Amino acid sequence: MGDQSLADWRKLAVKLETEINKVIVGQESPIRLITTSIFARGHVLLEGDVGVGKTTLLKAFTRAIGGGYERVEGTIDLMPNDLIYHTYLGEDGKPHVSPGPMLKSGQNLSIFFFNEINRARPQVHSLLLRIMAERTLSAFNKEHYFPHMIVFADRNQVEREETFEIPSAARDRFMMEIPILIPKSDEMMKSLIFETRFHDADNLVSEVKPNLLKFDKLKDISKTIQEEITATDALKNYALNLWKATKSPADYGIKIPDLDMNRLMISGSSPRGMMMMMRAARVNAWLNERSSVTPTDIHAVFHETIAHRLVFNPVYEMRRTVIARDLTNGILNVINAP
Amino acid sequence: MKYLLSFCLLLFSSFGFALDGQEWPDIQEGIVSVKIKEPPQKVGYTVGDKSKRHIEVTVKKPFVLIKESFPIPGYERKYRGQDLGIVLEEMDYKLKDNTTTTTLILDLTYQIFTNNVVTKPGFLPAEYFRLLNPKDPKKIVFKYRIPEYQIAISPLSIFGAVKIEEDMSPLRGLFLIDESNPKKLIKISGTLAIVSILGLLYIFSQYAWLPKTRGIFAKTHRVINKMQANPSSIKKAITDIHHAFDLISCKTLFKENIQALYLKNPTFENVNDEIQEFFKLSNLVFFNTSNKKFDHEIILKWLKTFSRHCRDCERKLIVDKTSRIVGIAK
Structure with missing residues (x-):
């Protein structure tokens, strides 16, 4: 796949963003990040309050990408096998087994949306962890493959009763954690309230041009992007310093008010985390018509690819969202490039 | 004896007079x-x-x-x-x-x-x-x-007057203070004030060099101005300018957080175009993997001019934009 192909795909990516922005207003940044993760083949954890449009956003992407879309609600009694199959008594009075959401679309599964993932038990997390990492599943004495699947999960950070915090190992499987916020502009907020087109989510999603991207080609184009977009030694050093700073921010003079920086960190970003950050940065460079990665590309994805991987001392976990934002900003403010 | 003594006394006294009042x-x-x-x-x-x-x-x-x-x-x-x-x-x-x-x-x-x-x-x-x-x-x-x-x-007062402060005779006139020294002082102070005002006008005029000669960009410009055109110098000059920006804005400055610099010193907004061009140039030099050939002479000349403009901004002066070279980062 050559430069021309990359340019054509870039046009498609921009078209995808334009289509989604038509129906989801005031979410330009999350839309860019989701586009980035789609082309970087990374799973995404969405963070946001109830009713902010997470599901609509994902449905819109699914329609534009094509392929199968499955959704499961995280509940405290959800078990791993609920993702794989469900049993019922058929009209013939006999028990039947049909594929669950994970298997229903087969290899065409494009987006798997796990709603309120932190309400599911650790057993479910464990299954998901494997599917995300390996894109395979063993069931019914058979190995199932999901080569085109991207997992989108969301969690409500406000409610904490009857929830299970996602373990750091599972969090690390997600390429990005993207916050979905209510648009700040008054005009947009008025539009959401009064424009009736936003009231019917299904109709709204149907406005998106279907199958804009070929979901089964994304894997190849992603590989090409990662191969074609390069990084200089200066950038590699910069990324390395960023990584080191996530491990011991105090050593780099990073300070957050009212925090003991020496006690804050249990572990910084994992190698996989930095690898995913660079994958996303490469896609960002490609989307911005650059042939090599610049610090700006890293900044565009740094918080979303790194913050959720950082493991804080338990006393600071309750304030994770705020502390993680301050920490990643502090790291970017301190580390020089070049 | 009495006469003899008197004669001797008279003789000695005349001799003493002759010594003291030597004429x-x-x-x-x-x-x-x-x-x-x-x-x-x-x-x-x-x-x-x-x-x-x-x-x-x-x-x-x-x-x-x-x-x-x-x-x-x-x-x-x-x-x-x-x-x-x-x-x-x-x-x-x-x-x-x-x-x-x-x-x-x-x-x-x-x-x-x-x-x-x-x-x-x-x-x-x-x-x-x-x-x-x-x-x-x-x-x-x-x-x-x-x-x-x-x-x-x-x-000091009319005879009979006990207290001088009660003597209000209009004939005496005023006791005058010698005003020559205060006048001299006023003249010196006035001269100093005029020189200071002229100095300040000079400082805040277009091409002053006196104030803040030890500023971050003043130092950076001095270093860059002495550099010879070669690849390592170009890299060092760009790194030095980045470092100066970081010090002024108290954080690592990138294109996307350039407002931090303008908040610290709004004068830099006057060279916003050049700053944007500088970041492009920096990306080209440090982060572009294509084998692009640079004209080091022109780039160094541009960096010297840019660092001088930044120095002027640091001093809150008007930047001489006529010396600007456009389109360096292509």
């Missing part, structure tokens, strides 16, 4: 000439006042004036066994030597230390100079007398 003969006429400029004020002196005499004594050669006979400051004369109350406070003298004459120029300042309830006469005392002809084998010493100058010393 020198007056110099003959025509050898010495004198010009005296007396003080303009003749009356109305009171305690603390000063009076000046200017005297020029010209002596024909071979006679010379004996320096030891010059008036001695601080010495107070007596008159009829009483202190005169007028003291020579200061003496300036100059000797001018010609072929035929020697001229002594004297400026004598006397201060009045006496007073009286009614007006009383006083005088700036007579001064005596001694002269000698060095060629005279007898070495006879002569004297020349500068005459005294009569003045009148006035009381």
